[in-house]
Amino acid sequence: xxxxxxxxxxxxxxxxxxxxxxxxxxxxxxxxxxxxxxxxxxxxxxxxxxxxxxxxxxxxxxxxxxxxxxxxxxxxxxxxxxxxxxxxxxxxxxxxxxxxxxxxxxxxxxxxxxxxxxxxxxxxxxxxxxxxxxxxxxxxxxxxxxxxxxxxxxxxxxxxxxxxxxxxxxxxxxxxxxxxxxxxxxxxxxxxxxxxxxxxxxxxxxxxxxxxxxxxxxxxxxxxxxxxxxxxxxxxxxxxxxxxxxxxxxxxxxxxxxxxxxxxxxxxxxxxxxxxxxxxxxxxxxxxxxxxxxxxxxxxxxxxxxxxxxxxxxxxxxxxxxxxxxxxxxxxxxxxxxxxxxxxxxxxxxxxxxxxxxxxxxxxxxxxxxxxxxxxxxxxxxxxxxxxxxxxxxxxxxxxxxxxxxxxxxxxxxxxxxxxxxxxxxxxxxxxxxxx
Amino acid sequence: xxxxxxxxxxxxxxxxxxxxxxxxxxxxxxxxxxxxxxxxxxxxxxxxxxxxxxxxxxxxxxxxxxxxxxxxxxxxxxxxxxxxxxxxxxxxxxxxxxxxxxxxxxxxxxxxxxxxxxxxxxxxxxxxxxxxxxxxxxxxxxxxxxxxxxxxxxxxxxxxxxxxxxxxxxxxxxxxxxxxxxxxxxxxxxxxxxxxxxxxxxxxxxxxxxxxxxxxxxxxxxxxxxxxxxxxxxxxxxxxxxxxxxxxxxxxxxxxxxxxxxxxxxxxxxxxxxxxxxxxxxxxxxxxxxxxxxxxxxxxxxxxxxxxxxxxxxxxxxxxxxxxxxxxxxxxxxxxxxxxxxxxxxxxxxxxxxxxxxxxxxxxxxxxxxxxxxxxxxxxxxxxxxxxxxxxxxxxxxxxxxxxxxxxxxxxxxxxxxxxxxxxxxxxxxxxxxxxxxxxxxxxxxxxxxxxxxxxxxxxxxxxxxxxxxxxxxxxxxxxxxxxxxxxxxxxxxxxxxxxxxxxxxxxxxxxxxxxxxxxxxxxxxxxxxxxxxxxxxxxxxxxxxxxxxxxxxxxx
Numbered sequence: 001x002x003x004x005x006x007x008x009x010x011x012x013x014x015x016x017x018x019x020x021x022x023x024x025x026x027x028x029x030x031x032x033x034x035x036x037x038x039x040x041x042x043x044x045x046x047x048x049x050x051x052x053x054x055x056x057x058x059x060x061x062x063x064x065x066x067x068x069x070x071x072x073x074x075x076x077x078x079x080x081x082x083x084x085x086x087x088x089x090x091x092x093x094x095x096x097x098x099x100x101x102x103x104x105x106x107x108x109x110x111x112x113x114x115x116x117x118x119x120x121x122x123x124x125x126x127x128x129x130x131x132x133x134x135x136x137x138x139x140x141x142x143x144x145x146x147x148x149x150x151x152x153x154x155x156x157x158x159x160x161x162x163x164x165x166x167x168x169x170x171x172x173x174x175x176x177x178x179x180x181x182x183x184x185x186x187x188x189x190x191x192x193x194x195x196x197x198x199x200x201x202x203x204x205x206x207x208x209x210x211x212x213x214x215x216x217x218x219x220x221x222x223x224x225x226x227x228x229x230x231x232x233x234x235x236x237x238x239x240x241x242x243x244x245x246x247x248x249x250x251x252x253x254x255x256x257x258x259x260x261x262x263x264x265x266x267x268x269x270x271x272x273x274x275x276x277x278x279x280x281x282x283x284x285x286x287x288x289x290x291x292x293x294x295x296x297x298x299x300x301x302x303x304x305x306x307x308x309x310x311x312x313x314x315x316x317x318x319x320x321x322x323x324x325x326x327x328x329x330x331x332x333x334x335x336x337x338x339x340x341x342x343x344x345x346x347x348x349x350x351x352x353x354x355x356x357x358x359x360x361x362x363x364x365x366x367x368x369x370x371x372x373x374x375x376x377x378x379x380x381x382x383x384x385x386x387x388x389x390x391x392x393x394x395x396x397x398x399x400x401x402x403x404x405x406x407x408x409x410x411x412x413x414x415x416x417x418x419x420x421x422x423x424x425x426x427x428x429x430x431x432x433x434x435x436x
Numbered sequence: 437x438x439x440x441x442x443x444x445x446x447x448x449x450x451x452x453x454x455x456x457x458x459x460x461x462x463x464x465x466x467x468x469x470x471x472x473x474x475x476x477x478x479x480x481x482x483x484x485x486x487x488x489x490x491x492x493x494x495x496x497x498x499x500x501x502x503x504x505x506x507x508x509x510x511x512x513x514x515x516x517x518x519x520x521x522x523x524x525x526x527x528x529x530x531x532x533x534x535x536x537x538x539x540x541x542x543x544x545x546x547x548x549x550x551x552x553x554x555x556x557x558x559x560x561x562x563x564x565x566x567x568x569x570x571x572x573x574x575x576x577x578x579x580x581x582x583x584x585x586x587x588x589x590x591x592x593x594x595x596x597x598x599x600x601x602x603x604x605x606x607x608x609x610x611x612x613x614x615x616x617x618x619x620x621x622x623x624x625x626x627x628x629x630x631x632x633x634x635x636x637x638x639x640x641x642x643x644x645x646x647x648x649x650x651x652x653x654x655x656x657x658x659x660x661x662x663x664x665x666x667x668x669x670x671x672x673x674x675x676x677x678x679x680x681x682x683x684x685x686x687x688x689x690x691x692x693x694x695x696x697x698x699x700x701x702x703x704x705x706x707x708x709x710x711x712x713x714x715x716x717x718x719x720x721x722x723x724x725x726x727x728x729x730x731x732x733x734x735x736x737x738x739x740x741x742x743x744x745x746x747x748x749x750x751x752x753x754x755x756x757x758x759x760x761x762x763x764x765x766x767x768x769x770x771x772x773x774x775x776x777x778x779x780x781x782x783x784x785x786x787x788x789x790x791x792x793x794x795x796x797x798x799x800x801x802x803x804x805x806x807x808x809x810x811x812x813x814x815x816x817x818x819x820x821x822x823x824x825x826x827x828x829x830x831x832x833x834x835x836x837x838x839x840x841x842x843x844x845x846x847x848x849x850x851x852x853x854x855x856x857x858x859x860x861x862x863x864x865x866x867x868x869x870x871x872x873x874x875x876x877x878x879x880x881x882x883x884x885x886x887x888x889x890x891x892x893x894x895x896x897x898x899x900x901x902x903x904x905x906x907x908x909x910x911x912x913x914x915x916x917x918x919x920x921x922x923x924x925x926x927x928x929x930x931x932x933x934x935x936x937x938x939x940x941x942x943x944x945x946x947x948x949x950x951x952x953x954x955x956x957x958x959x960x961x962x963x964x965x966x967x968x969x970x971x972x973x974x975x976x977x978x979x980x981x982x983x984x985x986x987x988x989x990x991x992x993x
Contacts, residue, residue, distance in 0.1 A: 138652065139640055141866050158873075189877045201879040212886035219889050222979050223986060226971035232876060233988045237885075240878030293863065298615060298631060349629030350618050387652075 056332045057367075057409050058279065060288045061162060061192065062319075064339040065144060066296035069353050070360035071345065071391060072308060073113070074127050074373060078106035081380035085346040089353070091304050098304035103127075107373045112309040113316040119323055119364055124330075126370040128361040128400050128430055130378050132341055132393040138355035140296070143340035147397060148192035150420050159195030161419050162287055165405060166197040168415035169286065180246055182287040183278070185271055193289055200243035215248065250281055268292055268318040276325035279333070286409075295339060299350040319364060331366035334408050334434070336401060342391050345380055358391035361400055367408050367434050374400070374430045398423045400430050407434035438474045441814020448473045450961040451819055454993035455776050456480050456808070457555030459832030462959040477808050480556035481594065481801055492551055499540040502582045506608045506722040509579045513537065534579065538572050541582030542859055546845045549831045560593035560800075561585065562827065562859075563775055566867035568604040568642060570613045572860040577613050581860050584609035587721055597768065597798035598759040601642065605755060606723035608667055610634070614865060617666040619659055620729030630731075635659035637865045643758040645767035650738060657737040662751045664730030667722060759798050765790040769803065771870070776807055778821050779871040785812040820992040823872035826855030828993060829884060833891055833985050834898070836959050837951040844900040851887045855880055885986045892982025894950035953980035964989050 077093025092099040100108025119125040135152035146152040150161030227237035342359035378392040386392040405411040449468035513534035520526035588603035614634035635658035732744040769789035773781030796802040
């Protein structure tokens, strides 16, 4: 085989793939990329994975960026004020087409989330209503920042709470941990996972397995020498190499298994399906994070159909598919779905809702004591609202997450204090969220 | 000789080129040394004094959509989409045709950044665009993205901040992006009541800053004051155009709903010549103040009462107050110093800049002068202290190689996209971050070095034919850049470049000559560490140029 010619061709394939010109070239490139990775010797990471913590418990966080309207996700259909405040946006509580799927006689689920009803019925899906951040901000940026740093009201926190969870898990340090223990699916590492612990990042969709010129051993060797130091850039380089070698190999198998390598346009369900396969293959993945947007429904929000519904549909499908695809691993997985704040109780004049306060948190997974809407419902009468306009927060978002960290991931009180410093005293409403 | 600060003289030309420009092109360091660093800075602060080559001028002129006014863009690219209603193929073709707008905006921006002599003007254009960010993927914003930069940003980059604030507040791209258009008293179509989006962001992001001392009541009051600022409805005369907002289409370009589109009536062809309604105001770019949608009640904003009778003047006064606030002076000075000096800029410098900003009534050039001639800017601890953003990295690499006549900007746009920073592709109004923390991560290093490897070996198809523009394309439709939001996820959405329909027979064009590594090192001021030099020398000859472009020194500015 003419190695030089093949390498040259490979470069062109990359360039072509990088500008998205030719899908066939991309698939050929992916195959060539895998050959390069195999030459690195996958044994190094395989050995590492086997030597890791024997615990398989994991936490997946899904962030709905843009502030989802929790009142139309878990609908308080037993609350007349809800219908008064939302003449055209409200979702009916009593059966029929477009009605909420009743959960407990008071709350019902948005009909677009029907794919999640099996998990509700088998007791592995719970909600915490009137949950959120105590900080009053209605700025997306601030509220997301606070929910990701885990320190509402404190801007100076440098790292994200999931990164601190990684650091707090027993027997871990920045040097010894596996590079894929924490995984972010998206364009870059989000605030929630940033910090001193290394985190692997894979782009969404077909970009994930795109091979790079750097995957060629000759190139890698040259840059290894340049970035052998202990400075920040070298550190990032070394971590990137490790994670990339490993993920390329896994994704290559994955591309072959899923759809014969053909990218599919399904979006979120594809991402969760890929994550489920990665988890099944790589037991060292303990934390994962995904985000999806499109929830900032100021205008034309829709009701049981429309804009919000069309965004909820793939989310519900994706989470239900995730549960199924995890198979036995579902028993060791907890999925938490959060959003930076809720939306106004009253609909606005544009057929939408504006930035609000309290929201609903979703908690799903084998260890969850589900089929229950947790929390203290504050009511929707004007005097019961936060600043007379928004659902009040009766459960700090850190409380259910702390319960998951304690009962599921096995963190002690001191460790949880490091993850969420100066967190308020627990209300106790949700102590039984996780089966121990 | 510029003696302020303790930076060694032999590093100053490179420092100036890394900060006031997108890094050196071959020979730039020598040229700056020849005329002197101080004169270089003074020239850059006065872009009109620098002549632009006829070649570049004619190339920019050839980007026709960049020079079209918003009304014209709407007529040429959006009306056909609506007219094709009912014919799915024709509608798709019409929609694809409009992609040329984003493509030309990207080409114009990158072309000027790589080849333009008015480098500080380019740096400031990117800076202010990011400050007043608009997302090409939101609804109709893609129509006006290039015009917005050309009309609202470029003319004011070093002028008065108040003029910049005015131009952005009234441009259709911003009126649409931050929902000013549906913000009105009474009912307009299906929109009723105020929308706080612009009022909040103009304070939080554009002027005072997030801890700027305003309250929710101020946000609401400002939204009321700005009611009626928008785009006029069908048949209204002036710039006839209806409300806009975050509708279904707004969230998803290509979303089949098209509900928003129905709101836009025919935009009268010779609209600008019609007489506006009494009491209304409009400008050539499509801004229209509609007294019929203005809330004429008194408002208390930032402790001051705005008389309801003032109409549009009340909004102008509110913007005056915001532009000239000491809080705004500090916020803007901090951001400028963060961009030009360090992620954590020296507070004393920020304070001096803010003083100058206030004393000069928001004169951006005067504020920059304080910055560029400060001992802090010329402190050696800040030499190469900024980690280049993906945008800066890709552009500086293209400049350093000296590649002439790039015809295909796709690989550069694609690299920025892979690194999470496509031009015009930031979804939320806060714009891209400007710190190392935001951009340095393991994954980004892999992508940067892969880009460096391909570019350094001459394997990026920068000289391939440009994608055909949609305007002339038939059959398989428009090509070009697209900000893809289908997989949207807030600030971290996956955006990818796509260029569907490129002919299978398309060649790669002229092969690019790999840059000469020694010349590259010289272009970069011969300023590499021992470790970097050793690593380059140890690498095979054909990889050395790539190694220079991928070196830690080249990651920094």
